[in-house]
Amino acid sequence: MLVRYLLATIVAGLFAGILLTPAMYVRTVPLILHAEEYENAGGHEHSHDAAAAAVPHEHEEEASPALPFGRLGNTLLINLVAGAGFALMTGAAALFLGRRITLQNGIYWGLAGFFIFNLAPAFSLAPELPAMPAADLAARQAWWLVTVVLSAGGVYLIVLRNEIWARIAGVLLIVAPHVYGAPQAQNLNSAVPATLASEFAVSTLATNLFFWIVLGTALGWAIQQYAQSELDA
C-alpha cells in the first residue's frame, strides 16, 4: 500500500475542500437561501392542504436530522469530506493509468475532473436550486452516475489514447447520455425566478471549476512533496 501517496491525496482534497467553502458562501449559498424563500412561499401558495400549508419552515429545521454543527459547519465538514473523496478518486485514476500528477500538469487533472463530474452532467441536467421543478430523484441520480462514468471513459480515450478509433469512441461515450437525454420534469412551472436559476447554474460551474483547479494543483504539489520517493521506488 502506498500510504504516503494516499495521505498526500487526502491532504490535497482537504485543502481544496476548505477553499471551496468561502467560494460557495460568496457565490452559491446566497442563491440557495434566496431560492428557499420561494420554496416556502411556493409551498404555502400552491398547497390546497391546510395542514401542509400550516407547517412552517422553522419546524422543518427543528426536525432536521442534520449533524449539529450549524449550516456553515455542516457545509465545511461535507466539503472537506467531499474534497478528500474526489482527491482519492483522482489519485486512484492516476495510479491505475501509471501517470504522475505533478505541480505542472495538476491543473489538467483538475480540468478533467471538472469536465467529468460537473460540466458533462450539467449539459443536460442543469444544477438545480431548491423549489425548482425536477424529475424523479432516483432517475436523475442514475443518469448523473452513468454520465460521470461514461464521461470519464471518454476523457481517457480522447486524452490518453492516440488511436483514431479511441478518439471517436471517446466522443461517442461523452455524447451518448445527452442523446439519450436526462430525466426532465413534466411541469416546468417554478416558483423560483429564471434569472436566479441561471445565475445559480453559472455560479456553481464557476465555484466548481475553482475547486477542481485548486484540487488538481494541490494534488500535484502534495504528491511531489510527500510521495515522490514511493513512486520512484
Add this chain to the structure above:
Amino acid sequence: MAAARTSTTISLPLASRLTTAVFSLMLGAFIVYGVGLSHSETMHDTAHDTRHSYGFPCH
C-alpha cells in the same frame, strides 16, 4: 533526479500500485456516494448546500 521530477509516468509496476489504486478508488467512490447521492436523511440535510452547489441531483 531532475528527470524523475519532470517525468509524467510512474515507473512502479502496475502490480505494486494496484492495491492502493483499488483501495483509493473504492474509498473515494464511497465518500462521494455518501456526500452526493445517499438517500439517508441525515446525509441529505447535512450535505444539502454542497449537493446543490456541486450540481448533484437533490430533492
